[in-house]
Amino acid sequence: MNKWAVIGLGFISPRHLKAIKWIGDEILIGFDKETEWEQMIEGNLWKKVTHVAICTPNFLHYRMCEAMKDKVVLCEKPLTLTSEEALKLPDNVFTVLQLRHNKEIVALKSKLDAEPEGTKHSGKMTVIVKRDKEYWKGWKGDESKSGGILFNLGIHYFDLLIHLFGDKYKIKKSDQLFSIKNCFLPDPPLTIASGTIDFDGNIFDYHLAIRDTDDQQDRRLEIDGKEISLSKKDNLSFEDLHKDVYMNLKHGVGVKPQEAAKSIRLIEKLR
Known part of the structure; x- marks a missing residue:
C-alpha cells in the first residue's frame, strides 16, 4: 500500500x-x-x-x-x-492531465492511432467557463504566480490537442484578447483567446471564453463535424477523472515531465 x-x-x-x-x-x-x-x-x-x-x-x-x-x-x-x-x-x-482519460477521448485516440498514415482531420476546441471577479483574487490574479490565463484555463485543452495530433505544429493565428489585468474592468472582454493551429495537416481552431452564468458553460471538441462533450460543469474535477489518473499511477503509468512540457511550450508560443 x-x-x-x-x-x-x-x-x-x-x-x-x-x-x-x-x-x-x-x-x-x-x-x-x-x-x-x-x-x-x-x-x-x-x-x-x-x-x-x-x-x-x-x-x-x-x-x-x-x-x-x-x-x-x-x-x-x-x-x-x-x-x-x-x-x-x-x-x-x-x-494531472485528466482529460486524457475521458472515455470518448480514449476511444478517439485509439481510432486516430489505427488510421492509415496521412489521414488528416479538422475541427475546433471550444472552452466556455464561468469565472467571476472573486476567482482572480489571490494568486490566480497574479500572472507571476499563476502563469497567466492560458495556463490556468487552457492547459488541459492544448494538452489534449497535442495528445491526439502530436507536437509537430504551426501556429497559424493566435489572438489573446484577455489578460488578468482586464478581469477587474467593469465590462471585461468575454473572449480569452482564439486562434488556429496546424498539427501537421490537422487544422484546429480554438476558442476560450468567460461567461457570467453556470448554464453558459461548455467544453467541447469538434472533429470532422462530430462533437465530443468534455464537461458542462464548473470544473473538470467534477468528472471524477482523477480516479483514473491515480489508478494509472499505481501501475506506474502517467504523464511525465517530458510529455507535460509539450503543452507548456505551446502556451509559451501562443502568448
Missing part, C-alpha cells in the same frame, strides 16, 4: 483525497500552508511517505517537485510555469 502526503488542501484537494482512498492507498499527511512543507519533509513521519500529491498554487510546483526526488510525485496542472523547468524534473514526477 502506498503512503501519501497531500500538500495543499484547497479547492481541488478533495478530488485527490477521494481518489487516493478509492485506489486503496493510505494518506499519512495533509497540510496546507505554503511554508509548512519545508518543515514537514524534515520530520520522521515524512520518511514513511512513498507518494506525494501537490495541490498548491502553480508557482510552487517546480520547487516542490524538485525537492522530492526520493518520492513518487503527482502534481496538479500546470506542472511548471516554463517548459525549461519541466524538462529539468526527473521521471519520479507525474502531472
Whole structure:
C-alpha cells in the first residue's frame, strides 16, 4: 500500500483525497500552508511517505517537485510555469492531465492511432467557463504566480490537442484578447483567446471564453463535424477523472515531465 502526503488542501484537494482512498492507498499527511512543507519533509513521519500529491498554487510546483526526488510525485496542472523547468524534473514526477482519460477521448485516440498514415482531420476546441471577479483574487490574479490565463484555463485543452495530433505544429493565428489585468474592468472582454493551429495537416481552431452564468458553460471538441462533450460543469474535477489518473499511477503509468512540457511550450508560443 502506498503512503501519501497531500500538500495543499484547497479547492481541488478533495478530488485527490477521494481518489487516493478509492485506489486503496493510505494518506499519512495533509497540510496546507505554503511554508509548512519545508518543515514537514524534515520530520520522521515524512520518511514513511512513498507518494506525494501537490495541490498548491502553480508557482510552487517546480520547487516542490524538485525537492522530492526520493518520492513518487503527482502534481496538479500546470506542472511548471516554463517548459525549461519541466524538462529539468526527473521521471519520479507525474502531472494531472485528466482529460486524457475521458472515455470518448480514449476511444478517439485509439481510432486516430489505427488510421492509415496521412489521414488528416479538422475541427475546433471550444472552452466556455464561468469565472467571476472573486476567482482572480489571490494568486490566480497574479500572472507571476499563476502563469497567466492560458495556463490556468487552457492547459488541459492544448494538452489534449497535442495528445491526439502530436507536437509537430504551426501556429497559424493566435489572438489573446484577455489578460488578468482586464478581469477587474467593469465590462471585461468575454473572449480569452482564439486562434488556429496546424498539427501537421490537422487544422484546429480554438476558442476560450468567460461567461457570467453556470448554464453558459461548455467544453467541447469538434472533429470532422462530430462533437465530443468534455464537461458542462464548473470544473473538470467534477468528472471524477482523477480516479483514473491515480489508478494509472499505481501501475506506474502517467504523464511525465517530458510529455507535460509539450503543452507548456505551446502556451509559451501562443502568448
